Amino acid sequence: MRSWHIEICDVTLRDGEQTPGVSFTCEEKTRIAEVLDQIGVEVIEAGFPATSPYEKRCVSAVASLGLDARICCLARARRADVDAAIEAGVDMVSIFMPTSELHIRHKFHAPRENVLDEALRMVDYTHDHGLQVRFAAEDASRTDLPFLMEVYRRGEEHGADLLSFADTVGALTPLQMYRTMRKIVRAVGKPLCAHCHNDMGMATANTLAAAEAGAFQLHTTVNGIGERAGNAALEEVLVGLHMKGGVRRYDLSHLVPLSEMVVHYSGVGIDRLKPVVGDHAFRHESGIHIAAILEDPETYEYFPPELVGTTRKFTLGKHTGKKALEHEVARLGYHLPEKELCQVLEMVKDRGEKKVDLTDETLIDLIKQVMGGPPL
Structure with missing residues (x-):
């Protein structure tokens, strides 16, 4: 070019x-x-x-x-x-x-x-x-x-x-x-x-x-x-x-x-959806999207977040899929068997539909509800 x-x-x-x-x-x-x-x-x-x-x-x-x-x-x-x-x-x-x-x-x-x-x-x-x-x-x-x-x-x-x-x-x-x-x-x-x-x-x-x-x-x-x-x-x-x-x-x-x-x-804020620098510019929730991104980020990102000085973020909610949840659980230092992972996924979707914020602390509480014990 x-x-x-x-x-x-x-x-x-x-x-x-x-x-x-x-x-x-x-x-x-x-x-x-x-x-x-x-x-x-x-x-x-x-x-x-x-x-x-x-x-x-x-x-x-x-x-x-x-x-x-x-x-x-x-x-x-x-x-x-x-x-x-x-x-x-x-x-x-x-x-x-x-x-x-x-x-x-x-x-x-x-x-x-x-x-x-x-x-x-x-x-x-x-x-x-x-x-x-x-x-x-x-x-x-x-x-x-x-x-x-x-x-x-x-x-x-x-x-x-x-x-x-x-x-x-x-x-x-x-x-x-x-x-x-x-x-x-x-x-x-x-x-x-x-x-x-x-x-x-x-x-x-x-x-x-x-x-x-x-x-x-x-x-x-x-x-x-x-x-x-x-x-x-x-x-x-x-x-x-x-x-x-x-x-x-x-x-x-x-x-x-x-x-x-x-x-x-x-003192002038920016919209979360603003291209390049908005909070959601590299934030993903859809399970279909995250599963693909975990294979290759280019599937749903035209340019990488590192290029502009930021990082990729995943959000849990009603659209979350199993691969996305598994990734976030592992990021927090936990491993869940298939049955418990599906239980947490149901709870995540339920809270997302009720517009409950799903922070890391919330996810840890859900993990402990189905499994208990400290992080691995």
Whole structure:
């Protein structure tokens, strides 16, 4: 398989922090950044320095860690924003401007050509100070394509290092994203970035579709946190790249610990069914499934839990089979003859049907009821 030509820009510390109610301390930002660097993420967007003096200090703290990753920050097309970015010591500034008629009409009340000209002046100003520039089109997915192409063409002329396409309100389907990104990639000479929101639940799929269409820089957040319904999830995008894009250079064993860290720092929990990092991502109850997994885990797991830094778990309940129970009994240090094993299985199923949690302690009690004695 020929691997997709991509890099990751994780925006947890900026767009992820825009999740309502979330605020990271400087220490939390640096710890998250260090783990992202261990994974091999190439670009870390550390924040929005113009927000406040404290935010600028936090961005500067990340920039001064000496990580392998390049450090980026966000800036509006305003000189004060760019100055704050320069003072924070970042490697790259993401200068964004709204490009859709809807956004320009309500946010600027000015002709879009004027808005573009001012943004390009800030691209020049940033380059004059020796920083890389990512020229980002906000609400690109709802922008008429001819004007969007003009924005990118003029950004190239002014030396933008990267051109960014934002599906700001998650308006696209994966097929729409692929077709649109393919057209843009063929028309421009600079690397394209894909920044996808999850309003219709398609951010990860759209990001992978963009990568397959030729997008270079893919934007993610840990656990998919972000405004409204969030962003493309780092863990899902990286596993998708690993399994479908032939991209095997990232150390995915940090994904579950990093997910848990961000849950703790952000206060935003994740669903048990969440792909890759959810509690049930590698948890099995069905007797048919577990019997097959005990023979070969690939029968019911597309990728192994060890890849992403976690372990497989079996749950006992109404769907439990004999092989699964035998495995769990042995794990606890017991051996049951066939008759007693079947008795315990009946009790397990009965409790499962009554919605009783079957913990290790509960299973040991059931074993002792039919057999007694200490573990072998």
